[in-house]
Amino acid sequence: MKEEINKSETIMKAKGYSLWLMPTGEAYDKLSGLIKRLANEYNAPFFEPHVTLLGEAMQSNEDVLKKAEKLVSGQRPFPITLSTVDYQDFYFRTLFVRAEKTDQLQALHDYAKEVFEMQDIPDYMPHLSLMYGNFPQAVKDKIIETIGRDQAMVFTISAIHLLKTNGEVSAWHKVKEFPLG
Numbered sequence: 001m002k003e004e005i006n007k008s009e010t011i012m013k014a015k016g017y018s019l020w021l022m023p024t025g026e027a028y029d030k031l032s033g034l035i036k037r038l039a040n041e042y043n044a045p046f047f048e049p050h051v052t053l054l055g056e057a058m059q060s061n062e063d064v065l066k067k068a069e070k071l072v073s074g075q076r077p078f079p080i081t082l083s084t085v086d087y088q089d090f091y092f093r094t095l096f097v098r099a100e101k102t103d104q105l106q107a108l109h110d111y112a113k114e115v116f117e118m119q120d121i122p123d124y125m126p127h128l129s130l131m132y133g134n135f136p137q138a139v140k141d142k143i144i145e146t147i148g149r150d151q152a153m154v155f156t157i158s159a160i161h162l163l164k165t166n167g168e169v170s171a172w173h174k175v176k177e178f179p180l181g
Contacts, residue, residue, distance in 0.1 A: 012091035012132070014165040017057040017064045017175070019071070019112060020050035021080060023128075027155035035130055038095070038143065044133040045169035051080055051099050051128050053160065054112040056121075061164075064116075065176065068162045071108075071115045072178040077158040078104050082128055085149050087140040094133050095140055097151045099126035132169060 023031060031049035039046040057064055081100040087093070099105070101124065109124045131143070162175045 013167050014092070014169075014172070015056055015058065016164075016166065017059070017061075018055040018163050018165040019053040019057070019068065020048075020161040020163055021053050021157045022048060022050045022159070022161055023080075023155040024158065025155075027153055030153070031128065031130075034147065038131045042131065042133065042135065042139070042143075044131050047129070047132065047169050047172070049128055050161070051126050053109055054116060054118065055165065057116050057118065059116070061175070064162060067115050068160065068176070068178050071112055072160055072180055075108065075160075076181040077156050078102075078108075078180075079154050079156050080105065080126075081152070081154045083150075083152055085130070085144050085147065085151050086127075087137075087144075091134060092129060092132055093127065094129075094135050095131040095143060096127040096129045099128060101126050 022028065028049060035049055036046055038044060057067075059067070081102070082097045083100060085095065085097050087095045105126055106124060109126075113119055113121065130147075158180055160178045160180065162178065163172055164175055165172045
């Protein structure tokens with residue numbers, strides 16, 4: 001039996017472009033499988049596992065490509081450490097795994113804000129979403145009880161992915177992958 005998204009809530013739409021840090025290999029397979037299972041079970045959208053480096057860049061396609069190229073210049077692969085499952089009452093953070101805010105990750109985010117001229121955005125809270133939607137706390141608690149709060153893992157980021165994240169999740173698509181190092 002599929003759980004339904006609270007239909008009184010509006011499905012959120014994103015805008016612009018986003019920069020994603022995506023796991024690969026075994027970490028990708030494990031996280032993608034969990035996201036897909038939750039999406040099917042709770043009638044939520046499916047998306048690829050990622051830690052958003054920067055979202056809602058509202059520049060032209062040509063500008064974001066140039067800026068992403070500048071951003072990756074001189075950057076080296078680095079690890080991301082996931083820790084515990086948490087949730088918020090926000091569509092795109094309804095259920096997520098916290099990512100450790102290392103100096104390297106924060107510095108890359110700060111540099112991305114500078115390159116993309118987006119200084120006036122909220123403080124960075126790195127995380128990897130497991131599910132999008134509008135769900136009551138009881139549903140989120142039930143999921144955490146089922147999957148476990150501890151989702152600790154480490155994976156290496158070897159590229160920054162530029163996605164057009166305009167509209168509903170099903171319309172999002174990768175524009176280009178920029179390898180690091």
